Amino acid sequence: MPIDILRAVYLKSLTMLLAVIALASISGCIPSDSTRKVQLPDELKQGQELMAKRDFNGAVALFDKGIARDRKQPVYYAAAADSCASASRWDLAVFYCEQGLAITPKTDKGALLMFYGTAEVAYSHLGNHARALELVKAARALEDSPMLKNDEAYVYAQMQQNLDEALALSKQAVKEIMKVDASDATVGVCLDTYGWVLYRKGAYDEALATLQRSAELVPEASEVHYHVAMALLAKQRKPEATIELDRAHRLEPTNVDINNSINELRSQPLVSPEAH
Secondary structure (H helix, E strand, O other), X not given: OOHHHHHHHHHOOHHHHHHHHHHHHHHOOOOOOOOOOOOOOHHHXXXXXXXXXXXXXXXXXXXXXXXXXXXXXXXXXXXXXXHHHHOOOHHHHHHHHHHHHHHOOOOOHHHHHHXXXXXXXXXXXXXXXXXXXXXXXXXXXXXXXXXXXXXXXXXXXXXXXXXXHHHHHHHHHHHHHHOOOOOHHHHHHHHHHHHHHHHHOOOHHHHHHHHHHXXXXXXXOHHHHHHHHHHHHXXXXXXXXHHHHHHHHXXXXXXXXXXXXXXXXXXXXXXXXHHO
């Protein structure tokens, strides 16, 4: 699934989640009254305000102050990792996640899941799919949710390994998500993974239909348009594929896969996977 959209699904309630983690870390327990007003430490509150203004460097500087004051508080590492990921600084996101995992108690499920999720995304962006797979499996050991099934299936698709298992996982994720009142973004995430696995398995007709539905649900997701383009190319529909690649490029101009595909499409005659 597209990295940025996937992160949005996971982290849309980041401020409250960080607050809960902070209170749990500082007081040693989760507050029993969920309606009680949550007071964030100054660095977190100010850092979240800077993140809302997209000043990610400023936010990280504040979170670093929190880390310097207390290196055993997972919340500061989690906040710094998310800020780096928001700025597409995947190397730094990995750094903060790994540092956070090293000091987070095994009983702190919320913090662990945040680190696993952000680190998986970062490692995937860096091309280290083996480590991404380790992390999503660790997350599934804590909470076997539909989205984590989706994540594991997507990593397999990226690795082009265990595609039968990936198909089963992604299909189950879609089935489970459809049973709940999920947002369009969440459904689009799962449909994209399912369609991408189908593409990897060579089922181009079904893949294209599934990916096009995903693009309708998450039109702002560059990687969905990239996947649609790949499925169109597999069907030898080059003009439509070019349009989808252009859409993907406008949404994420620095994406290496998208740019490489555009350059290849411009410089070489189309060779369909179906021809092999």
